[in-house]
Amino acid sequence: MIEFMKNWVITISVCVFFIIAVESILPSNDLKKYAKFVLGLILIITIINPIIKIINGNLNITSAINMDKYTEDKLYKNTYEEYKNKNIESTCKNFEYNLEKQCMNKLKEKYSDNNFKIAVKVKYQEDTNSFKIMSMNVGVKKHKVVEKVVINTKREPKSKEKVEDKLDKEIKNYINKEFEIPINVINIYKI
Missing domain, CATH: 3.30.300 (GMP Synthetase; Chain A, domain 3)
Known part of the structure; x- marks a missing residue:
């Protein structure tokens, strides 16, 4: 799920960057107004696209969430064990001293x-x-x-x-x- 969200944010950021670049290149005339409209539609499609995938079932959000939860639990357990071992080692040294x-x-x-x-x-x-x-x-x-x-x-x-x-x-x-x-x-x- 985190990977999915990360890719979605990157895609939106690239799209916004592209829109700003195109708007800065266009001359100030009637064409710029139409270009802004089209670029806005592209941005909306970029934002809505993952939601459409979820509705159509192309993206299995449940498995993505479960995988993310598994990764998070594993990371938490590893961090906890590492902290616990360091704490025990430090306490032993202090006790000895x-x-x-x-x-x-x-x-x-x-x-x-x-x-x-x-x-x-x-x-x-x-x-x-x-x-x-x-x-x-x-x-x-x-x-x-x-x-x-x-x-x-x-x-x-x-x-x-x-x-x-x-x-x-x-x-x-x-x-x-x-x-x-x-x-x-x-x-x-x-x-």
Whole structure:
């Protein structure tokens, strides 16, 4: 239907342009009056011609309208899906960024002697219409220059590995408690 209307408007526009061109070429005399009458009839026929086709049944307006409706629905659906996907992607990125910032602030507040680097990966779940945290990678860098030195004791000093494991578990539990993020998606690594 849109194609039909487009062609009809183009035909009328060409006809009007032709009429203006002919009128500007004709000299101002009695012939111009008759020429305007004939050119006006041509314009009326150009405008009425599609209506006559509809009445005679040469133009199936119902199928043209249905085809146009189908094209419009398909275009709308494609546009809607594209917008929806971009919106979900943007929301995931914003969610990741905000969670990283909040987690960074909380960790710096609680563990001020460490530096952190956080990367979060979030995925949209269409069936539940929610976002799921797939992974949270937390890099930890200690600033302590001097480690605790134990002199003249009978107990054996803790190994560095055990202390770091304890800190890792403590950070995981803290993030789990503060943000309700499952411990199994939190990965701690040293930077």
